[in-house]
Amino acid sequence: MATLLIKNIHTLVTMDETRREIDNGGIFIKDGFIQQIGKMEEMPSQADEVLEMQDHIVFPGLINTHHHFYQTLTRAVPAAQDANLFNWLKTLYPIWARMTSWEIYISTKTALAELALSGCTTASDHLYLFPNDSSLDDEIQAAKEMGMRIHASRGSMSLGESQGGLPPDSVVDSEDFILKDSQRLIEKYHNSSNGSMVQIVLAPCSPFSVTGDLMRESARLARQYGVHLHTHLAETQDEEQFTMQKYGLRPLGYMQSLEWVGQDVWFAHSVYINEEEQHIYAETGCGVAHCPTSNMRLASGIAPIREYMQLGVKVGLGVDGSASNDASHMLEEVRQAMLLARVRAGLEGASLSDSGASPIMTARQALELATLGGASVLGRNDIGSLEVGKCADFAAINLNNLSYAGALHDPLAAVVFCHPRNVDYTFVHGEPIVKHGKLTRLDLDAHIREHNQAAINLLKDL
Numbered sequence: 001m002a003t004l005l006i007k008n009i010h011t012l013v014t015m016d017e018t019r020r021e022i023d024n025g026g027i028f029i030k031d032g033f034i035q036q037i038g039k040m041e042e043m044p045s046q047a048d049e050v051l052e053m054q055d056h057i058v059f060p061g062l063i064n065t066h067h068h069f070y071q072t073l074t075r076a077v078p079a080a081q082d083a084n085l086f087n088w089l090k091t092l093y094p095i096w097a098r099m100t101s102w103e104i105y106i107s108t109k110t111a112l113a114e115l116a117l118s119g120c121t122t123a124s125d126h127l128y129l130f131p132n133d134s135s136l137d138d139e140i141q142a143a144k145e146m147g148m149r150i151h152a153s154r155g156s157m158s159l160g161e162s163q164g165g166l167p168p169d170s171v172v173d174s175e176d177f178i179l180k181d182s183q184r185l186i187e188k189y190h191n192s193s194n195g196s197m198v199q200i201v202l203a204p205c206s207p208f209s210v211t212g213d214l215m216r217e218s219a220r221l222a223r224q225y226g227v228h229l230h231t232h233l234a235e236t237q238d239e240e241q242f243t244m245q246k247y248g249l250r251p252l253g254y255m256q257s258l259e260w261v262g263q264d265v266w267f268a269h270s271v272y273i274n275e276e277e278q279h280i281y282a283e284t285g286c287g288v289a290h291c292p293t294s295n296m297r298l299a300s301g302i303a304p305i306r307e308y309m310q311l312g313v314k315v316g317l318g319v320d321g322s323a324s325n326d327a328s329h330m331l332e333e334v335r336q337a338m339l340l341a342r343v344r345a346g347l348e349g350a351s352l353s354d355s356g357a358s359p360i361m362t363a364r365q366a367l368e369l370a371t372l373g374g375a376s377v378l379g380r381n382d383i384g385s386l387e388v389g390k391c392a393d394f395a396a397i398n399l400n401n402l403s404y405a406g407a408l409h410d411p412l413a414a415v416v417f418c419h420p421r422n423v424d425y426t427f428v429h430g431e432p433i434v435k436h437g438k439l440t441r442l443d444l445d446a447h448i449r450e451h452n453q454a455a456i457n458l459l460k461d462l
Contacts, residue, residue: 004029004392004430005047006058008040010399011411013059015371015385019364021412027058029392032195032429037386055400056424057411059367060386061121061393062330063374066230066268066289066318069111069125069139070096070104073455074323085236085298085324089166092323097171098458101134108142110451113442114328115319116433119395119423121149122374122383124289124318126230126268128155128205129171136185140198147433147441149196149393151378152189153203153230154182156218158210164246166208175214179221186225194382195391195429203230207254208242215258228264228379230289231255235269236300252277261286266377268318269294270308271301278307287314287377290369292336293327294320302344305337305369306361316374330370332420338366363416392430395423 005028012025014037026043028036036043071092074080080091104127115123123143127136136154143150159165160172182202190200202222204210215231222229234240234251243254252273255261261280266287273281281288290303308315317337319328341361375384383391399411403421407414426434433440 002031002430003047003049005043005050006053007043007050009053009058009396010055011057012037012386013057013367013412014387015060015368016387025058027386027392027394029430032392032431034386034388034390034392037388053396055398056396057399057415058386058394058396059119059412059415060371060384061395061426061428062119062334062370063316063378063384064115064120064123064318064330065266065287065316065374065377066291066320067111067123067125067328068127068321068323069108070099070127071321071323072107072110072114072328072451073099073103073458075326077323077459080323083298084238085300086166086238088298088324093168093171095458095462096129097131097168099134100132101138103454103458104134104138105142106447106451106454108139109146109442109447111322111328112143112146112148113439113444113447115330116146116148116426116439117422117437118329118331118420119397119426120330121393121395121426121428121433122151122378122380123148124151124153124201124230124378126153126155126203126205128157128203128209129167130173131171135181140189144197145441147428147431149383149428151199151201151228152185153201154185155203155205156182156210156214157205158214159208163211165210172209175211175217178214179217182218182221183225186221186227190225190227192226197429199227199378201228201230206232206239207251208239212247212258215260219259222264228266229260230266230268231260233267233270234272235295236298237272240272250277252280256280264379266314266316268320269300269303271295271303273304275307278304278311278313281308281313282311285314287316289316289318289377290337291318291320291325291333292340293333294318294324296336296340297324297326302340304344305341306345306359309365314373314376315369316377317370329420331415331423334366334370335416335420337361337369338363338416341366363413366416367412392427394427396425397421398424
């Protein structure tokens with residue numbers, strides 16, 4: 001049985017029940033799970049492998065609750081740089097329709113490489129179009145090779161333009177095929193056990209790209225197999241107008257009519273959720289994937305994250321699609337979440353000097369969204385914190401860095417407030433995915449060349 005000792009950690013951030021931050025800490029790992037954690041004097045003296053972390057801060061692996069890996073191929077496309085969501089989608093759909101299995105595979109590795117280098121250990125991806133015989137299997141294979149923990153969402157689009165939906169008919173599938181493929185993927189890949197590396201999620205894309213029948217049948221199938229449900233919701237005012245005109249309901253009301261609320265459901269964005277609906281989230285257990293950079297990039301608005309937190313709504317962070325964020329850096333997303341929440345607080349008249357409970361998001365609250373919050377949203381109790389019995393998923397950053405000069409009086413705050421940088425180590429289930437700042441399972445230079453060529457081919461002759 002393989003053992004690993006992480007020793008002499010400068011600052012160990014546990015995110016456990018008491019939110020311990022331990023000086024000169026240690027972690028003893030056996031077969032991918034944490035066996036002991038605490039002060040160095042409490043640790044065993046020997047292990048199969050010992051790693052010195054004297055100058056590092058170690059924190060739980062970050063959890064990405066919403067992404068579209070394939071969009072790394074279409075970052076900063078000129079015609080989509082200054083568009084709102086609906087126009088952005090209409091510009092990019094024809095490009096995405098040209099993808100094959102190869103593009104899905106290589107773009108997944110690109111996104112996971114960026115995520116791993118930013119301290120992410122678990123990623124939920126939302127793949128909702130499958131042109132040219134591509135499949136979710138392509139993504140799952142790439143994640144396996146990268147050694148990353150993944151929640152692979154079998155997305156779908158069935159409501160094309162000819163039926164009143166937003167996407168062109170060329171990128172939608174029949175509902176029979178979608179449901180059969182969803183069942184196939186669950187039976188082939190889904191693993192709900194402690195430490196599982198792959199879980200399947202059913203994720204019809206959005207209210208403007210699937211029918212109500214597909215939403216209902218997807219929910220029925222997911223609950224039959226005990227898998228989670230995910231979709232975009234209330235991202236923009238355009239979406240709100242769409243559901244009001246087509247169904248006579250606000251987006252959340254439409255979801256309620258389809259039995260799409262509950263502990264097994266989480267929504268991406270949830271920007272336009274009013275006070276009454278926020279309480280429905282809290283009462284029914286719906287989760288939220290907050291994507292601050294994407295919401296700013298597409299001028300979608302600012303989600304009411306402080307209100308969600310105060311009500312006890314489950315909230316995690318997502319980098320969202322790499323064509324609506326143009327990056328996949330989870331530590332940057334932690335910082336953006338904190339800063340954007342402060343912008344919203346300022347717009348609502350909150351003062352930074354108010355006494356009592358702070359009206360603004362703190363660095364520790366922001367990091368908690370990306371760790372414990374993400375685990376809660378994904379329905380997992382084996383990740384999100386560093387505790388005995390949980391997965392040995394963590395990241396480490398050397399504090400002797402220009403970015404943190406002058407900030408070492410509070411190392412945790414330093415990694416959130418200061419300029420986001422890549423991590424020095426990322427471990428998933430006790431295995432190094434990033435070591436000394438380098439990916440261990442990917443020749444990055446060669447991969448970047450392949451990825452850039454794939455992106456050029458997609459845009460060629462358009």
